[in-house]
Amino acid sequence: MLITCWILYQAWMLSPWKMWTGTILLRIGLEIHVKNIRTGWAITVARIGTSLLLNKLKFLLIDISHTCLMQRSPIVAMPSWSAIAAVIAFMADLKHRILMVSDFFYPNFGGVENHIYYLSQCLLKLGHKVVVLTHAYGNRSGVRYMTGGLKVYYVPWRPFLMQNTFPTIYGTFPIIRTILLREKISLVHGHQAFSTLCHETLMHARTMGYKVVFTDHSLYGFADVGSIHMNKVLQFTLADVTRAICVSHTSKENTVLRSGLPPEKVFVIPNAVDTAMFKPAQQRLGRDEIVIVVISRLVYRKGADLLVEVIPEVCRLYPNVRFVVGGDGPKRVRLEEMREKHSLQDRVEMLGAVPHASVRSVLISGHIFLNSSLTEAFCIAILEAASCGLLTVSTRVGGVPEVLPDDMIVLAEPDPSDMVHAIRKAISILPNIDPQVMHDRMKRLYNWNDVAERTEIVYNRALKCSDQSLLERLSRYLSCGAWAGKLFCLVMIIDFLIWRLLELLQPAEDIEEVPDVALRCHQHGERIEEIYRCKSE
Secondary structure, eight states: OHHHHHHHHHHHHHOSHHHHHHHHHHHHHHHHHHTTSOHHHHHHHHHHHHHHHHHHHOSSHHHHHIIIIISOOGGGGSOHHHHHHHHHHHHHTOOOEEEEEOSOOTTSOSHHHHHHHHHHHHHHHTTOEEEEEEEOBTTBOEEEEEGGGEEEEEESOOEEETTEEOOOSSTTHHHHHHHHHHTTOSEEEEEOTTOHHHHHHHHHHHHTTOEEEEEEOOOOOSSSHHHHHHHHHHHHHHTTOSEEEESSHHHHHHHHHHHOOOGGGEEEOOOOOOTTTSOOOSSOOOSSSEEEEEESOOSGGGTHHHHHHHHHHHHHHOTTEEEEEEOOSTTHHHHHHHHHHTTOTTTEEEEESOOGGGHHHHHTTOSEEEEOOSOOSOOHHHHHHHHTTOEEEEEOOTTGGGTSOGGGEEEEOSSHHHHHHHHHHHHHHGGGOOHHHHHHHHHHHOOHHHHHHHHHHHHHHHHHSOOOOHHHHHHHHHTTOTTHHHHHHHHHHHHHHHHHHHHHHSOGGGSOOOOOEEEEEEETTEEEEEEEOOOOO
């Protein structure tokens, strides 16, 4: 029988004899009851099977037996093969409870923040439960709900440096443990190697036996002091990670080299863009005046120093070119000095920080989007600009060459003269660009629903990985270096002892779980089911 082969395959993948026995008993119970023979025996046998399976599957097998045998499901009246198909459909509809963790989330704006938000929304639409954990932003503290029932924990920790919380190693363990147990989380997904909260949460989650996934959004070097220390921290975190995701193939190579992670554990899933939000202007702009748009954090890594040299030269060559610069940062002073020095006040407009809701209105005012980053794993700003119909000029760094087709982007080396040449080339081909055609291509190329489905596959593979004891996990940390490996092992042993102490002081059964409530809503004529929990905090 098809279901027998399928369940036995899952049993073979997940565990030995207990799993095998459980699947056989569940199969016998379902077959007996479908044929309406000795219903009491069927219920007993299926219950025994599901109890044996429960330790390993962690999914909905117990609900299958309950639905099929106790609530007189339509499966009872079906033929045997129909019952088999229904059970397989049940098994395919396995849903996860995911905790997204990062120091970078709304109301802060950036590529990581957008990625977490849009991915969470799409996972909610797929029926998964998603909770976000981040630190407090100003007076935004406690539990908040966002669009679609997305629950966000703004824990009362203040940022220490560059929106990162102060690294305490063990100080965050009690509240993280409480959130994991209250929300009945099945998988933890951390974002961004810069995030202190991400590293600490993944460490504590692995100590508690959770499967963890890590997404790396940035590229790092190997020579400077900061990168050396950051790479060592990443090596510690990824030594015991279940699966990892990178946003480009260049990012994957960089992450594998920095962390020593096996390449087969790293998946490439690119970012996407909300094409419904980023649409071209209804009327095409005239070309009497060419507007070049820059929207970026004005910091060294984003190439703000390159802009200081490129903008005056382009303005000298093309009297009809005007620049619109959106963004803020420590390098803004240099740009304003450049504008004063070359008397470009009427040709270089400084907008300051631009809220994400206003980015489209800035983009559709221009013809060309300029990205001058010195390092970039994947640039979402390029996708947003292309979706609005702008031709892109960008530095050829990191994963940027993977983002757009050659006819939608002009690449240049991170050198002022080469960037000026690229802008001249972009201006020459500008008459051939149709914003609406470019937008339609972006709708086909990048979609957040596709990103969510591919991420769901990574989650499924992570949850199929076998559990490991503390000694097996420590062996991975020992391979991180002669001295670093021993230090990492000591850190994890202390973390394990703290976890056992917390279990004694506040047992898991004493922590109140948040009840589940099913919400059914209608949107655009489609029936959407989103599972979220409501609890008076």
